[in-house]
Amino acid sequence: MLARVASASLVGVEGRRVDVEVHVSSGFPGFTIVGLPDAAVRESRDRVRAALLSSGFRWPQRRVTVNLAPSGVRKGGPGLDLAVAVGVLVAEGEVPAEAVADTAFVGELGLDGSVRAVTGIVPMLASVTCRRVVVPAACAAEATLVSGDGARVAARLDELVRALGGSAPWPVATGARRSPAPERGPDLADVRGQWLGRRAVEVAAAGGHHLLLVGPPGSGKTMLATRLPGLLPPLSREEAFDVARIHSAAGLPVADGGLPSRPPLRAPHQGTTAVALAGGGPWLRPGEISLAHAGVLFLDEMGELPAAVLDVLREPLEEGVVRISRARASATLPARFLLVGAMNPCPCGEGVVRGACRCTEAARARYGRRLSGPLLDRFDLAVGLQRPDPADLLGDAPMEPSATVAARVAAVRLQAAARGVVHNAAIPVSRLQELAPLSAAAAALVERRLRSGDLSARGLHRVRRVARTVADLDGRHLVEETHVAEALQLHAARAALGPQVVP
C-alpha cells in the first residue's frame, strides 16, 4: 500500500517542496527513511512511531519505507514528521487517501502526539502549491499569511485524523484574519535639539545612504538610529513577503493579521559573532543582516566589533545578498539593508575636538583604524554628534514628528524611482552628470575641494549623490551650492577616524 503526502523543508530562507511517499509492505517489520534525510529527519522515525502509539493508533507490524522526493536534495529539520505520520496512517487505511489530496502537511510531532511549531512556515508554504495546508496551531498566523483560507491547523495528531476523516470539525486557527494593527515605533519628535543628527537620519532615509554616527556616549546615537525605520516608506508587498519569509525562517514571531509594513530594525548586541550576523548553522538560518533586509541594521559601538565580524558586511553592502555555506549546503540570503553605524570618536568617548579626550595619541590612532577604509567608504554620511544642550532638552518647542519627515522622504523616494534608481545612493557614476547636475557655484565649491585635496574622486561621487538627496528634499532639480556644502558637512566626521581616510 503506497501513500503520497506533500510537505516541505527549508534551506536558508528558501522552502523546498518535498513529497513524502510511504510504502508499507509485508516482510520483516522495520522502518527506513531514504532520500537524503539529515539527522533530524532520521530521528523522526522514533518520534512518529511514539506519536502514533500515544495517539491510539497501531504501528504496522510490517515493513515501512519512507522515500523523500525529489531524492537528490538533502532534507532537514523536524518539519516532515507530520507528513510521515499522515502517510503511514493513509497507508494503513486509518485516513482515506482522498482526504490528503492537494494538501500539504508541515509540523513536528511530540512523543505524546502533539503537533509542534517549526520555523520557516512562510517560505516552506510558499514552495508548495497545494490548495490546503496543515500546520501546527502555533503557526496559524504565518500559514494564513501565505495560504489564506487554505490554512488548517492541528494541535494534536488524533484531532487531525478526525478532522481529515470528517468526524470532527477543523480546529479554529486563532489569530488569523485580523486587520493589521498599526505598527508604530518611537517618534522623531522625542529627539530634542540634535538638528544635525535629525537631518542626517532624514537624508539617510530619503536617499538610502548608509550613516555613521560619531559621538560620545549619551549623544543620542541609538535614539536617532531607532527612529530611522519609522522614516522609511512602508514595505512594498514584495519586500514585506521577503521580510516575513526571512523572519519566519529564523523562527521569529510573525505579527498576526497580515504582512509587516514597517521596515525591520535589527540591532545586534556588541558581543555578536560573525555567524550570528551572517547566518549559518546546519540549516543555514538567516543572520542579523538578513533579518534587517529591507530595513535598518544598527551596529552600535562599531569600533569595538572584531574585524571578522565587520568583514561579514562587505558582501551584503556590495551585492545586497550574503552567501553562507556549510559542509554540504550553501545558500544565498537576501541582505539589502540601510546600515547605521555608531561609534565613539575615540576610546574614552570624548573626542579630541573639544579638548576633553583622555586617550593617548597611539590609542586614538588604533581606534581610528578599527574600521577598514573600504568599509568606511560605504558610509555616504558620517556625522558628529554631541550631548544635547540642556536648554534643548528642557525647551518646549515642538520638534518635527516622524510622520512629517517620512512624507518628505517618500516624495524623494518617488522621485528616485521616476529616475529609474532604487534610491539616490544607488545612482551609478555614469548617470551622475545627468541626474545630479551642479549649479555653477556648486561646481566651483566641488572643484575647490578637489583641488585642495579635501575631496577624492570617490568622495566626489558620494558628495554628488548625497547632494542630490539634499536638493530633492529642498524640492530643487539643480544641485545648488548649499546642497553640496551640506553634503560635505554630512560627511565631515569621517576625518575624525584617523588619517588614512581618503583612499
Place this chain on the structure above:
Amino acid sequence: MTGAAGSCEAAAGARGAAPLDDVHRCAAALAALGASPSTVRRLLSGTDACEAWRLVRSGRHPADPAGRLRAAARPGLPDDMGDRCAMTGTAVLLPGEPGYPPVLAADPEAPAVLFVTGAGAPVASTPGDDSPRIAVVGTRAPSSAGVRVARAMGAGLAAAGVSVVSGLARGIDAAAHDGALQPGGAPPVGVLGAAADAPLAPVDARRRASVASAGVLLSEVAPGTASRRWMFAVRNRIMAALSQAVVVVESHATGGSLHTVRAAVRRGVPVCAVPGSVTSPASAGTNALLVGGVARAVRDAGDVLAAVVPGHRLPGLQARRPGAGAMDARSRAVLGALGGEPASLDRVALGAGLGLGEAAAVLERLADAGLASCEHGWWTGSARRPPR
C-alpha cells in the same frame, strides 16, 4: 653673542667673530634636533637653555617625557652649533633679547630660537619696532605679468622706505626681493623655511646672499639642519607676524601663500591682493581673496601704502582693516555665531539664524577665505575677525 646683539653689528659682527656663549650654543642645539617650533618652545619655556639641554640629554625633559629627542641630542652638538654659527655669521637670538623683533617676541607662536644672518638693520635696529615692513608673497609659478608686478611692488615699497619681507621662494617671492634689492632701498628681510646655509641652486643662492648683505635673513631652522617640508609652511607665520601688511601678488587657488594669508588674518594683519584675470589660474587664489572680502585690491606699491600705511605710520592701520564692508550679512551672521569653542554645524546655523545648508555654504566660503576652519565637522572662527 648675547647682550651686544642689539644692532646691526650684532648680526654682521658675528661673522667669524664673537663666539656663542653656553646658553646660546645650547639653545641652537635644541633648535637643531628637528623638533617642531612648538616643541622647541616648550623645551625652552621656563628653563635655562643649558638646563633644558641637560634634561633632553638625560631623557627627562618634561616636554619630551618619552625621550624621543634624546637620540638626536649628541653631546658635541652645542659646540658644533657654535662653530657653525660662527662660520656662517649667524646670530642666535632668544625672545626678549635685544635684536629679537619685539613684535615677533609678542606673537603667541614666536620662534623660541631665531637664527639671524646678515648685515641689515631692519629687524634688529629700532627699539620701537615700528620700522615699516610689508610682506610680498605669491606663487612659485607666476605669470610673466605677475613677475613684473611683483618686481615693481618690491622696488616701489623699498624706495618708499618699507622693508620688503618675503620667503625667498622662486617666482613672486624672488621677484619682489629682486625689485627691493636696489641702491638706497630699505633693507630687505628674507624669512627662510630652511637653514640659512641650506644648499640652493646658484641663482637662488646668489639672491639669498644679496638679501643677507643688503638686509637680513631670519630662520628658526638651525644652520646645518636638513630641510623638511613642514618648515616652509610654518615659517609663513613669521612673515605674517613680522609685517604690517601682507600683499599677495599672484596665488593659485590652493597656493602656499594662502598659509601666510591665514596667519595674517589670524593676527589681524591686513591683507592686500593684486587682482588678476579671472581666467588665469595663477590669480585664482588672489581673486578668491578679493571676492571673499578678505583682501583689499591693490595694483602697485602706491595702492598698498595708501591702503595700509598712510603716511608710512603704523597707527591708524588697525582701523582700516579690509574686509568689513565687503562681507554680506549672512557671512557676518555666521562669523558672529562662531566662537572660540569648536561648534557643530547645527549650532552655528542656529546662532546665525540660517538653515543648515545655507550655513554650510557660508562656512565653506569663509574657510576658503581663511576666516573659519573645520576639523572633523567642528567649526571655529579665526582668532581675530573683521569687525562686524
